[in-house]
Every structure is written in C-alpha cells, then in structure tokens.
Amino acid sequence: MAKYDYDLFVIGAGSGGVRAARLAAMSGARVGVAEEHRVGGTCVIRGCVPKKFMVYASEFAHHFKTAESYGWSIGESRFDWPAFIADKDKEIARLSGIYVTNLQNAGAELVHAKARLTDAHTVALEGHGQVTADKILIATGGRPWSPPELPGLEHTISSNEAFHLAQLPKRIVIAGGGYIAVEFAGIFNGLGVDTTLVHRGPNLLRGFDDNVRAHAAEEMEKRGIKVVLGCQHARVEKTASGLVSHMVSGQALESDVVMFALGREPYVEGLGLEAAGVAVNEKGAIAVDDYSRTNVENIWAVGDVTDRINLTPVAIREGAAFAETVFYDRPTRFDHDMVASAVFSQPPIGSVGMSEADARHALGKVDIYLSRFRPMKYTFAGADERCLIKLVVEASSQKIVGCHMVGPDAPEIIQMAAVAIKMGVTKSQWDSTCAVHPTLAEELVTMREKFVPADLGAVA
Template sequence: MAKYDYDLFVIGAGSGGVRAARLAALSGARVLVAEEHRVGGTCVIRGCVPKKLMVYASEYAHSFEIAKGYGWTVENATFDWTEFLKAKDKEIARLSGIYVRNLENAGAELVHGKARILDAHTVEVVGRGAVSVDKILIATGGRPWMPKELPGVEHAISSNEAFHLTELPKRVVVAGGGYIAVEFACIYAGLGAEVHLVHRGPNILRGFDDDIRTHVAEEMGRRGIKVILSTQHTAIEKTETGLVSRLANGHFCESDVVMFALGREPYVEGLGLEAAGVKLDERGAVMVDEYSRTNVANIWAVGDVTDRINLTPVAIREGHAFADTEFYGKPTSFDHEMVASAVFSQPPVGTVGLSEADARHKYGKVDIYMTRFRPMKTAFANDDERCLMKLVVEAEGQRVVGCHIVGPDSGEMIQMAAIAMKMGVTKQQWDSTCAVHPTLAEELVTMREKHVPQGLGQAA
C-alpha cells in the first residue's frame, strides 16, 4: 500500500504547474493538480495571450494609415469592441480546454478549488478534504499590486479587469511605467482612446537599456500618448463626467477608466506556507535554490511565485527541470542567463542580455553599436516611425552581451539573436553572417561603426 495518496500535488494550473504535472504523470507518478480559477494561469487567461490579441486588434488603425500610402483606399473602417471580446473569450476558452485535456491525457487528476498546505505532507482543497502527498509544487504565479491606501483606488482597475470592460473607454489613464503599463497604453491608443500614462520614475521601462527606454517613450508620444513622468497619483475622484486623477505635481486629468499597472506580487496568500515552514523573501516570494527547491525538503516552487524571471517560458522551463530532476532521475536546473523577452508596445521591443549600463558595470570597457532608421515599409508611406537597434559588446573578448531592438517584428528577431548569444557569439562571428535583403533584420549584422555616447571618449 502506498505511503501517500499522491506522489505530487501541484498548486496552480498555469504554464509552469501544468508542464511539471504532465511530465510527472507521464513518468507513472500519481499527480493531483489544484486550480482555484481557470486552467491556464495568468498567461492564457489574463495575461500574455489575451493581451497579444488586443495588441493585434489595436495595430490595425496604424496599418490602415500605412495602407493608404500604398494606394489602398480604406474607408469607413470601424472597430466593434463587443465582437472582439466575444472572439477573444472564445479563443481563451479553447486554449484553457487544451490545457485541461493535456493534463487528463497525461494521467494527472485536476480539481477546482483553493489548496492550502496543512503540513509538509498534507494538502487540503477547501471544501473537498485533505490528501497526503510525497512532494508539493507551488506554482501559483503572481497578481497585480494595487495601492490600497490611495484615496479613490476602488474606482481604478488592474490589468485583470482590463480584459473584460463592457465598453471601450474613450479616455484612459494608465498608472505605471513597466511593460504592462506601456503595452496597455499603446493598446488603448491604437483603439482610438485618448491616453495619459503616469509614471513616478524619470523614464519608462526601468531595467531596460536607457536608449530603448527613451526611444519607446518618444515613439509613444509620436502616436499621441501623453507620457507624464516623475509624478504619481495622490487621489482618484469620481465625478458626473468621469474619473479625475489627482497627481503629486499638482496637475490632474479626467478619464473614463484609470488602470493601475504598478507591478505584480507573488500570490502566496492563504496557501498555508507558514504551517509547512516555507521561507519567503522580503517581497513575499517563495525562496528556492537552483533546482527550485524550497527550504523544506519535499516542497518546490516555480514561476512568478518565486520572483526570479517572471516570464511564461521561464516558468515552463523551471517546471520541466523540476520534473526531470524529481521524476526522471536527471538532475536539471534552468539557466536564467541570456533569457530573451519582448515588450509588445507600438512599436515593440525585443531584448536579450545586458543593458549598456549593466555591461559597463560588469565589464568596465564595452563597445557599442547602434543605429536608428526609418523602416522601408513605413517610410514609403511617409510615416515618421523609427527603429532602433543596439549591440553591446564586451571589449576585451568581443562577446556580444546585449542586443536591443525597437521596431516591427522585434520579438521575432530577438528570439534568433538569443540563440547565438546563448552560445557565446563574438562580434566578429556575428558580423560574418550574411544579411538577408531587404529586411529590418539585416541592420543587426551590418553595424560596423562603434557608437560613442555623448560625453564619453573612446576609452569608455
């Protein structure tokens, strides 16, 4: 008779938890997965996927303008928010169903309800009783952080609610300067709304390369988004005509919707981690080692709840590595270096590796290669959009340690760049690649002249 009811209990059916559960079940392990919301997690239900669909929808207005420059007559084009939401919800339901079927086909059991750890080997699903388990995997992800003490914050929405607005707002204030705030500001602007983006910092996209940050802010302004920096909300007031955002700089702006995108926090509330003795860091994230194991020997955690690199593909790889290690006898840890990412702003950003500032701090001497230009497609239509491409090269060994792109298809290009950089490509090897012409991507392999930032000499 088995010592435990289950070999593995996974709390959370998002991308990381589902990958780990499926692989574990396919090994023959008895696996139970608990999800208190819909299967698919943040990415599928209220994150990457629906957001990207909204990005696609919002890009058409600009595409119609470019089409005119190519001789197309685009008249009476209208956007139906309600029809889009129906189609979006249908697609999300389809994808969520695929996740469920994949779990079932692998032999894992799925239960809907909130799970709470009673001790290191006992987990209760609220309203459904407790089970004994050998191993526990926490994969509950994160959730939007809201400034609960802000007067009037109850009138604001987070990114969760942004996917389900019954009407498309005509005026939107987005609070925040990270990738979620920037993406939604661009979405609403592309769909025709008047958009103000309010950020307390001196520039948007903290943590990204400074040239990227400045370039994206300029392009957002070119598309009509009012970017207000170095201030933040002091209150939100509801009036007969809308919501008034009171700002610390003494100014105010009125809108139909105020959306806060001020960051996300690990979702650990009510999981019973204290009962099991699982340690959290100062931000409330589950602390783990390189194999995603917590300080408790039989409890692991993957994905955003660990606050390492909060990206869906990273959670998947962490979940996969956990399963390989614990159920296939192949000790595996995911390497968090050189992970590419994209910001689906308009224009979008693709980035991998170090920013110029971080590279200078790490290596001292670096070589910078950078170009700004108007893409052929939009320049032909007399559009002022500009692309930016930048390479950061470690001077002594000439290894490419940073690649940053702002422009159409940057997310697609950065994936390919990441392969070479993960393998340690040098600038000479990079340059030996023959260009594909005419493309945007060819600019990446034709930059030969070093860029000297203003105020820095060649020795820098």
C-alpha cells in the same frame, strides 16, 4: 497501501504547474493538481495570450493609415469592442480546455479549489476536504499590485479587469511604467482611446537598456500616447462625468477608466506557507535553490511565485527541470542567463542580455554599436517612425553580451539573435553572417562603426 494520496500535488495550474504535472504523471507518478480559477494561469487567461490578441486588434488602425500611402483607398472603419471581447473569450476558453485535456490525458487529477498547506505533506482543498502528498509543487504565479491605502482605489481597475470591460472607454489614464502599462497604453491608443500614461519614475521600462527606454517613450508619443513622467496618484475621485486622477503634483486628469499597472507580486496569500515552514525572501516570493527546491525538503516552487524571471517560457522550463530532476532522476537546472524578452508595445521591443550600463559595471570596457533609422516601409509612407538597434560587446573577448531592438517585428527577430548570443557568438562571427536584403533585420549584421556618445568623445 501508499503512505500518501499522491506522489506529487501541484498547487496552481498555470504554464509552469501544468508542464510539471504532465511530465511527472507521464513518469507513472500519481499526480494531483489544484486550481482555484481557470486552468491556464495568468498567461492564458489574463496575460500574454489575450493581451497579444488585443495588440493585434489595436495595430490595424496604424496599418490602415500606412496602407493609404501605398495606394489603398481605405473606407470607413469601425471597431466593435463587444464582438472582439466575445471572440477573445471563446478562444481563451478553447485554450484553457486544451490545458485541461492535456492534464487528464497525462493521467493527472484536477481539482478546482483553493489549496492551502496545513503541513509539509497535507493540502486542504476548499470544499473538497484534504489530501496528502509525498512531494508538493507550488506554482501559483503572481497577481497585480495596487497601493492599498490610496483613496478611491475602488474606482480603478487592474490588468485583470482590462480584459473584460463592458465597453471601450473614450479616455483612460494608465498608471505604471513597466511592460504591462506600456503595452496597454499602446493597445488602448491604437483602438482610438485618448490615452495618458503616468509614471512616477524619470523614464519608462526600468531594467531595460537606457537607449531603448528613451527611444520607446519617444516613439509612443509620436503615436499619440501622452506620457507623463515624475507623476503619481494622490487619489482617484468619481464624478458624474467619469473619474478624476488627482496627482501628487496637483495636476488633475479626467478619464472614464483609471488602470493601475504598477507591477505584480507573488501570489502567496492564503497558501499556508507558515504552517508548512516554507520560507519567503525579502520580496515576499518563495525562496528556492537552483533546482527550485524550497527550504522544506519535499516542497518545490516554480514560476512567478518565486520572482526570478517572470516570463511564461521560464516558468515552463522551470517546471520541466523540476520534473526531470525529481521524477526522471536527471538532475536539471534551468539556466536563467541570457533569457530573451519582448515588450509588445507599439512599436515593439526585443531584448536579450545585458544593458550597456549593466555590462559596463560587470565587465568594464565594452564596445557599443548603435543604429537609429527609418524602416523602408515607413520611409516610403513619409512617416516619422524610427527603429533602434543596439549591440553591447565585451571589449576583451569581443563576445556580444547584449542585443536590443525597438521597431517592427523586434520580438520575432530577437528570438533568433538570442540563439547566437546564448552560444557565445563574437562580433566578428556575427558580422560574417551575410545580410538578408531588403529587411530591417539586416542592420544587425551591418553595423561596423563603434558608437561613441558626444560627451564621451574626449575619453574614447
């Protein structure tokens, strides 16, 4: 008889856990998976997929306005929030079902239950007894974080609840400066909601290139989003007419909904990490090595619960690398360098590689190529909307080490730029590519003049 019930037990059926479970099961391993909510995890159920649907829905108002400049007569338009939410939920249910089917077809067994480690080889399943496993993979992802001691926190929502509001609010205050806050600000603003984005820092989107951060905030304000920086909540008060956000500065903002999007934290609560001896790092994330292995020999972790790069494709690649290493005897490490990312703000952002500041600190002298311009589509429409494209180039090798964009289709364009940059393309090789005209993307390969800020002119 087998020593354990399973060769592998996966805790969490999000993108990373499902990929690892499927590949392991297809190797012939006995695989079990526990998921306490719905299969698909944050991305499919309460993250990038439903949020992208909301982005699509919210962009139409902007498209309608632009269409009038191109000769279209636009009649009365009305957005039906309940109908959209119902259709969105149907699609999410369909996608979640596909994940379940794929797991089952691969031969993995799925249990809908909260899982807790009781030792390094034993998992207690709420309402389903316990199982043992030779190897365990933790892929529980992350969850929204809110300040627990804030008075009135119970009157607020997180990004989780934003997908299930019974009705579209007339006014919303969103607290946060990261990509989730910025994206939802664009969504609600586009749907006609009076939107205020408050952030305690001096600028939005910490970690992105400074030119991108400033440009994105400026363009968001042009679209009607009120961006309030250096501002944070002291308390939230419920009144007869809605909610009042009382800020530390003394300012009071009235709204129907207050949404906190202040970041996410690794979901480790109730996992029993201590019982199994699994260590966490200073951020509370599960500590792993380059092969996603924890300090406990038979336990691994992938995805947002490890707080490396919290992106769905990264979790999938980490899960695949785990399975290749452990079940196919092909040691594989996922390379976390030069991973492209997108912010589906309005306008959207695409980014890969180093910011200018990071490159200067790490590499010394760098060359900057920067272009701000009105895209052809909006020039014709008479709209004051500008794109930003920026290249960061290591001066000595002339390798492009960063590419950053703000403007229409930036996420689509950055994917292909990332391929070249990942391969180590130089500026001369980049420039040798003939432009596709007329497109926004052609600006990428036509920038020849180095950008020198006015205050650095004397130094340069």
